[in-house]
Amino acid sequence: MSDHGKAKLQIDGKDLELPVTVGSEGEVGVDISRLRPETGAITLDPSLANTGACESAITYIDGEKGILRYRGYDISDLAMHASFPEVCHLLIYGRLPTRPEREGFRTRLTRHSLVHEDMKKFFEGFPPSAHPMVILSAMIASLSAFYPEEDTEEEIDLNIIRLLAKAKTLAAFSYKKSIGQPFIYPRNDRTYLENFLLMMFAVPAEPYDVDQTVRSALNKLLILHADHEQNCSTTTVRTVGSGGASLFASISAGVSALWGPLHGGANQAVIEMLEQIRQDGSDFQKYVDLTKSKDSDFKLMGFGHRVYKNFDPRARILKEAADEVLDKLGVDDPLLEIAKQLEEVALADSYFVERKLYPNVDFYSGVLYRAMGIPTDMFTVMFALGRLPGWIAHWLEQRNAPGARIIRPRQIYTGETARPWEPLDER
Ligand code: SDX
Numbered sequence: 001m002s003d004h005g006k007a008k009l010q011i012d013g014k015d016l017e018l019p020v021t022v023g024s025e026g027e028v029g030v031d032i033s034r035l036r037p038e039t040g041a042i043t044l045d046p047s048l049a050n051t052g053a054c055e056s057a058i059t060y061i062d063g064e065k066g067i068l069r070y071r072g073y074d075i076s077d078l079a080m081h082a083s084f085p086e087v088c089h090l091l092i093y094g095r096l097p098t099r100p101e102r103e104g105f106r107t108r109l110t111r112h113s114l115v116h117e118d119m120k121k122f123f124e125g126f127p128p129s130a131h132p133m134v135i136l137s138a139m140i141a142s143l144s145a146f147y148p149e150e151d152t153e154e155e156i157d158l159n160i161i162r163l164l165a166k167a168k169t170l171a172a173f174s175y176k177k178s179i180g181q182p183f184i185y186p187r188n189d190r191t192y193l194e195n196f197l198l199m200m201f202a203v204p205a206e207p208y209d210v211d212q213t214v215r216s217a218l219n220k221l222l223i224l225h226a227d228h229e230q231n232c233s234t235t236t237v238r239t240v241g242s243g244g245a246s247l248f249a250s251i252s253a254g255v256s257a258l259w260g261p262l263h264g265g266a267n268q269a270v271i272e273m274l275e276q277i278r279q280d281g282s283d284f285q286k287y288v289d290l291t292k293s294k295d296s297d298f299k300l301m302g303f304g305h306r307v308y309k310n311f312d313p314r315a316r317i318l319k320e321a322a323d324e325v326l327d328k329l330g331v332d333d334p335l336l337e338i339a340k341q342l343e344e345v346a347l348a349d350s351y352f353v354e355r356k357l358y359p360n361v362d363f364y365s366g367v368l369y370r371a372m373g374i375p376t377d378m379f380t381v382m383f384a385l386g387r388l389p390g391w392i393a394h395w396l397e398q399r400n401a402p403g404a405r406i407i408r409p410r411q412i413y414t415g416e417t418a419r420p421w422e423p424l425d426e427r
Contacts (some may be wrong), residue, residue, distance in 0.1 A: 059227045070091055169199060178377075193210075214372045228390065233263060303346065325371055331371040
């Protein structure tokens with residue numbers, strides 16, 4: 001990073017010069033590391049909307065221009081040309097693999113797809129109604145019980161491969177468990193995506209042919225979800241990892257953080273919202289007005305974003321893909337039309353325009369998952385499977401950052417000042 005001048009701060013009559021850092025895309029950050037030691041004051045930014053927690057070389061987002069790049073490659077190029085395993089390699093190792101590297105990486109992912117047979121017993125402990133996100137988070141943490149903590153670079157890399165390979169198996173097993181069907185094992189003659197579809201939808205009694213339209217749509221969906229810089233769940237992974245927690249423990253925390261309806265859980269909430277609007281006679285204006293009412297906490301799920309203030313490039317790609325995939329699959333899902341009409345009504349309304357609220361990645365993804373036969377409560381699991389390489393890349397970057405320290409923010413205390421103990425009968 002090239003330093004770029006100084007920032008001057010005056011507090012209690014004291015002047016403080018703070019170094020300024022400029023990133024490779026021109027972003028400017030004021031380094032406040034010396035603020036508290038030299039003034040006793042801290043900054044306060046409750047949702048960290050104006051605070052950089054780290055320098056990172058993984059993903060770049062320009063929220064005003066709708067730019068998203070993984071290691072410098074534009075998301076539209078990757079969605080069009082790359083395979084998900086190639087994007088995993090790019091995010092984790094910093095570059096696209098050569099042909100031999102790509103084949104070797106794929107082989108490792110295939111050969112580590114099985115989970116220890118004892119892990120199957122864990123599924124028996126969950127009720128059939130268990131949400132697959134709670135199972136995924138628990139199972140990923142449980143991998144720590146079967147594979148030792150990482151010490152050497154080789155052990156770390158092997159656990160990365162294990163996690164990428166086994167997470168899709170655990171996800172598919174949780175689906176089979178929820179519908180009472182037997183687990184389907186991965187095959188070594190199938191690719192990463194083909195194995196996931198096989199484990200999700202094959203049944204023992206008959207052969208299973210992978211639909212190439214579904215495989216291609218899944219590839220695009222996972223790539224579009226693969227990373228998004230310092231979002232809520234990635235910040236969680238970096239924070240947990242900064243304490244020295246294992247890869248599996250840190251990623252398990254990220255899965256739990258993603259589940260919230262304001263974050264990755266929004267894709268399930270979008271479909272539930274579209275279904276509600278459909279059952280309510282597709283009265284779009286009613287729901288747009290509900291959003292604006294001060295007496296209602298209703299939000300248009302799948303709309304708005306902390307960073308994108310123009311458009312989410314992923315939403316644009318998914319909207320086009322939804323039309324194409326549903327047409328190819330011969331699926332006529334009324335929810336797609338409802339989503340498009342809702343978007344049109346909302347974007348014509350000053351409330352949304354003034355607040356720069358546009359469809360985000362979660363707005364159209366659910367329609368695609370539905371068309372592929374993936375049940376609604378698995379949508380956020382799909383988001384997690386996509387985000388895995390991003391979380392892993394950030395866990396590694398945090399762990400290997402020069403001078404990396406445990407992440408431990410300060411606070412401004414607003415509670416009671418010191419007061420004496422009060423015996424029980426005097427309270
Ligand atoms: C993801 O960070 C990432 O990168 C996340 C993600 C990733 O790839 O990791 O992109 C994935 O999480 C996408 C977001 C999925 N969530 C949703 O779709 C849930 C609905 N959206 C909102 O809850 C909200 O827009 C957030 C959480 C996405 C962003 O919240 P912010 O930045 O804190 O914005 P805000 O809540 O302060 O909203 C600003 C204003 C408020 O109105 P006023 O107080 O100014 O009157 O916009 C309003 C909000 O009420 N608003 C909405 C709205 N989103 C914001 N009003 C109606 N519907 C919405 N969806």
